[in-house]
């Protein structure tokens with residue numbers, strides 16, 4: 446069983462999807478600890494409800510980012526974690542931390558990276574008029590929202606979408622692909638080659654997502 450630590454800052458719906466996946470018989474990973482930088486993060490209750498150890502490490506209690514990251518690192522190592530999952534974790538990690546956890550640190554992001562890095566991704570996609578959006582699980586590199594892509598899900602953008610409806614459609618896919626990524630890593634089917642994550646998985650029947658649907 447791969448030992449996973451999850452870092453959160455908020456509501457923790459992606460944490461919940463990982464908790465639920467780990468409950469499935471035969472799932473090859475377990476969550477050994479959840480850390481939040483905010484004491485009021487809703488995800489802490491989800492972890493506690495699942496009997497998972499939690500910790501709050503407030504960035505406000507540290508003089509600088511390096512000191513905060515050192516405290517995170519010590520707690521993660523205390524959990525004996527082998528993989529760190531960022532799940533709505535909102536503090537930029539230092540290059541030192543990211544390199545220490547290179548290829549053992551992953552993030553979920555609500556866009557088809559490298560498009561729409563940063564915040565407010567869905568509104569920006571709507572403003573640009575794109576017809577396909579989605580989400581990405583990737584290995585973390587020091588530059589924000591970069592790193593080898595493990596898995597992505599694409600969703601259509603509909604004419605009547607607003608940011609809330611598009612966000613919900615993407616979030617539903619986040620909850621599918623984040624546990625899939627953890628499973629693939631736990632099964633050692635993912636290897637990083639330069640900037641690509643190669644995934645040992647036979648191709649499925651999907652040919653393309655076309656949006657708007659051709660209706661054919």
Ligand code: 4DW
Pocket residue numbers: 531534535536537538539540543552563585586587588589590591
């Ligand atoms: C991310 C990127 C920037 C901020 C917050 C989140 C995306 C995921 C992520 C979290 N930590 C990371 C990443 C990443 O992609 N790469 C690295 N670390 N190295 C952001 O600008 N956060 C600011 C604080 C926001 C807040 O506290 O609400 C900040 O100053 O850190």
Ligand code: GAR
Pocket residue numbers: 455456457458459460532533534553554555563564616619
């Ligand atoms: C998720 O949509 C996640 O993709 C996004 O924050 C949300 C957290 O929700 N992450 C980022 O934007 C990272 N740049 P959750 O707390 O319910 O999992």
